[in-house]
Amino acid sequence: MSAVDLHLHSDHSDGVLSPDALVAVLATHAIEFCALTDHDTVAGLDAFAQAAAHAGIATLPGIELSTDWRGKTLHVIALGIDPSAQVLTEAIRDRLTLRTQRAQQMAIKLDRAGLPGTAALQRFSQHGAPTRTHFARALVELGAAATLDTAFKRWLSQGQPGYVKTEWPSLTDTLSAITLCGGTAVLAHPLRYRLSAGQRRTLLADFKAQGGAAIEVVTGGAATHQIETATGLALRAGLEASQGSDCHDPSLPWQRPGRLAKLPSALVPVWHRFGFKGD
Numbered sequence: 001m002s003a004v005d006l007h008l009h010s011d012h013s014d015g016v017l018s019p020d021a022l023v024a025v026l027a028t029h030a031i032e033f034c035a036l037t038d039h040d041t042v043a044g045l046d047a048f049a050q051a052a053a054h055a056g057i058a059t060l061p062g063i064e065l066s067t068d069w070r071g072k073t074l075h076v077i078a079l080g081i082d083p084s085a086q087v088l089t090e091a092i093r094d095r096l097t098l099r100t101q102r103a104q105q106m107a108i109k110l111d112r113a114g115l116p117g118t119a120a121l122q123r124f125s126q127h128g129a130p131t132r133t134h135f136a137r138a139l140v141e142l143g144a145a146a147t148l149d150t151a152f153k154r155w156l157s158q159g160q161p162g163y164v165k166t167e168w169p170s171l172t173d174t175l176s177a178i179t180l181c182g183g184t185a186v187l188a189h190p191l192r193y194r195l196s197a198g199q200r201r202t203l204l205a206d207f208k209a210q211g212g213a214a215i216e217v218v219t220g221g222a223a224t225h226q227i228e229t230a231t232g233l234a235l236r237a238g239l240e241a242s243q244g245s246d247c248h249d250p251s252l253p254w255q256r257p258g259r260l261a262k263l264p265s266a267l268v269p270v271w272h273r274f275g276f277k278g279d
Helices: 021-026 045-055 086-112 117-123 132-141 148-156 170-182 197-209 224-237 270-274
Strands: 004-008 034-036 058-069 072-079 184-187 214-219 240-244
Touching: 004 021, 004 058, 004 072, 004 184, 004 240, 021 034, 021 045, 034 045, 034 148, 045 058, 058 086, 058 170, 058 240, 072 170, 072 240, 086 117, 086 132, 086 170, 117 132, 117 170, 132 148, 184 197, 197 224, 214 224, 224 240, 240 270
Parallel strands: 004 034, 034 058, 184 214, 214 240
Antiparallel strands: 058 072, 072 184
C-alpha cells in the first residue's frame, strides 16, 4: 500500500463517488497525500479539499486534461494548479463544449445502430463533464450491454458504432495552459496509448521540451513488467515520476486508492516538488 495517490476521480467527472465519499474511502486506506484529478473539470476540488482537511489528509488541486498529440488522444494530469486562473477556466470551457458535442453525436450514432443512445444520454444530460463511461453505465442500466467492459468493446471504443473522434486541444496548448496556471504536468498512464516504442520516445521528448515534468510510473493494476518499462521511459527522458490508482470505483480491486506498488528508488517522485517526502 502507498500513502500517495495522485490520480483520483469523483462523480464530478466519471467516478462513482462524491468528493466527500471518496475522501472517506481514502481515510480507510491510509492515504496521506493525494489529488482529485477529474476529467476536464475542477468542480469537485473545494468539497474534496475541505473533506480531506477534516480527515487530516493533505491534498493538491488537480485536473486531468484531454489533449491531442499527432492525432492521438492523451491525458495530462496537472498538479498544484490555480483552479481560478483564467487560462485554466478557458481550457476547461473549451473541453466541456467538446464533450457536450461529442455526447450528442454519440447518442445519434448509437440510435442509428439500434441502441438506446438518446435514452442513455438523457440519464446524464445535466452532467457538466459527460464521458464515454457515462454512456457505458447507461447502456448497462438500460439492458443494452451486460457490463461496462462489454459496452466499451462492442459499442464505444475506437472503430465501434458509438465512437466519435474528438479533436482535443493540442499538447502544446495544454502544457502552456498548465504552466500558466502554476501547475505541474504529468503524463497519465503512458503505456495505455497505442504508440510504437519510437513514437512513445518522441512523445516524451516533446512532452519534456514543452514543459512536462513527470510521467505516471505506477498506476492502478500495473504489472511489474509495466512498472519496469515506465521506469526506463522516465529515466531515459529525464522526467520525474508520479503514481496514482486512477480510481473511478473503489469497489474494483485494481482501482482501490493507495493499492500501488512502491515507486522504484532510482526515480525522483514528483510529489517532492510539493514538500511531501513520504513513500
